[in-house]
Amino acid sequence: MTDVRVAAAGVLLAIERGDETLAAALDRVRPDVAPVDRGLLQELATGTLRWRNELDAVIATAARRSVKSIDPDVLAVLRLGAYQLRHLTRVPTHAVVDGAVRSIKTLRRASAASFVNAVLRAIVRRGPAIALPKRPATADDVDGWTRYLTTTLSHPAWLVRRWIDRYGPEAAETWCVFNNTSPPVTVRATAGHSIDELRMALEAAGVAYRPARYVSDALELPAGTLGSLPADLVAMVRPQDEGAQLVARMAAARPGERILDLCAAPGGKTLVLADDLRCGDPGAGSRLIAADYRAGRVALLCETLSRSHRHLPVVRLDARGPLPFSDTFDAVLVDAPCSGLGTIRREPDLKWSRTAEDLPVLAEGQLRMLHAAAGTVVPGGRIVYATCSSEPEEDAEVVNRFLARDRRFSLLAPDDGRVPAMMLTERGELFTRPDRDGLEVYYAAVLVRL
The missing domain is CATH 1.10.8 (Helicase, Ruva Protein; domain 3)
Incomplete structure (x- = not known):
């Protein structure tokens, strides 16, 4: 088994090199870490990425040199140690320092052991005396x-x-x-179980929960709960951000409709659509097709549907078009690949890997997907365009460009009460905000074909 701190350093280095995302790197190293330490692995890697700029300022002060002059593997160990000293105070300081020294030796950098020891001990010694920028007194600064x-x-x-x-x-x-906070876990019941059955099962197991704030058929569990659930409960739940569920609800899916989920992986929104369409009920007469392009994404989609006991057709399609459908669907969900800047609470590596220059490139791909989807919708049908980006270049600006080019479509404001009115813009677009709603950022617009 790999020491958890060494494994966490490996995760940080892979992300720093641009080799992997946080999720992919954790999936790769997790089997090599003792089961008892896997939660700590997640905490160390995720927390260090959340607080990276703060940690670098602290390290630079303690080391009396810029972090840019510190070798990447040494810096990764120092960041992990500084994170534990400043944010995981339940770990004794001597254990943190000793563990960091052992980690750098394991990484074959024994010559840097004394430097790592000295920097971390300086952080312990100076503690709160290390000055960071303070909150300004006035809003105009x-x-x-x-x-x-x-x-x-x-x-x-x-x-x-x-x-x-x-x-x-x-x-x-x-x-x-x-x-910078650990998110709670919002869950829905898998197919074959009602939300009331899930609630009773959680109560019987002594698991704390509360109703989701904005979605009636979901529950919220405290952060970290999912990994400790018994196997029978794990089989009953499917985690999904509440904001993502609201995106699916913007489709206003009704039994009897034909719907295409065009960028469906990992499959959470597909499952919400399946619930609303009553897929599996022969009397509903609904048809739902889930699609994605890359082989790994299609495999993940199939796994999600199987685990949730949903048997739906899955096809491999490039959403940028052309698509093998014409005037076919009552609704198409285009949950377009995006910067993900609205969900950096869960994916903090995106804070450091994304740049402003990425946004126009992503927007061009998103616009192509919208134009491709436009040909698959029947007259009177609708496209739901969605992202998890906080930035307008990927959201309203893409919609505006699409509407300017395809006069058959117009914005439609939802009026069925499935989405709280406070989350809708003046034009009727969904836009969730952490400061107002306590949710990650999700954007969705409904475009109806005239």
Whole structure:
């Protein structure tokens, strides 16, 4: 078995090199770590990425040198140690320092052991005396707010400047604090079980829960609960962000309709659509097709559907078109690949891997998918265009460009009460916000064909 701190350092290094995402790197190393330490592996890697800028400022002060001058493997070990010292205070400081020294030796950098020891002991010794940018006293100190949110709350400067400009510094601060917390787990019942049956099973097992805030057929469990559920309960639940469920609800799927989920993997929204269509009920007369393109994504989609006991047709399609359907579907969900900047609470590596320059490139692909989907919808049918991006280049601006080119479509504001009105823009688009709703960012627009 690999030591958990060495494994976590390997995860950070793979992400730093651009080789893997956080999720992929964790999946790769998790089997090599003792089962009892797998939760700690997740905590170390995820927490260190969340607080990376803050940790780098602390390390630079303690080391009296820029982190850019520190070798990547040494810096990874120092970041993990600094994270434990500042954010996992249940671990004794001597154990943190000793573990970091052992880790750097295991990584065949024994010559750096004394440096790692000295830096971490300086962090222990100086503690709160290490100064970080403070929260500005006034809202008009934009530069001060940028320094505070970038360093102390550990977010990229380019992104926090955008949030400050659009929502103001205090909302941006709430957003950053939200992103640095461990999320609760929202779950739905798998096919064959009702939400009431799931509720009773959780109560019988002594598992704490509360109703989801905005979706009536989901429950919220405390952060970290999922990994400790007994096997019979695991088989009854399927985790899914509440905001993602609201996106699926924007489709307003009704029994008897034909719907295409065009970028369906991993499959959570497909399952919500299946519930709303009453798929599996022969009397409903519904038809739902799930599609994705890359082989790995299609396999993940099939696995999700199988695990949830949903037997639906799955096809491999490139959503950028052309598509093998014409005037076929009552609704098409285009949950387009995007920057993911709205979900960095769960995927903190995206804070550091995404740049503003990525957004126009992603938007071009998203626009192509919308135009491809347009040919598959019957007159009177609808496209639901969705992302989990916080940035307008991937959201409303893509929709505006599509509507300007295809005059057959117009925006439709939902009026069936499935989505809270406070989450809808003036035009009727869904846009969830951490500072207002306590949810990750999800965007969705309904485009009806005239």
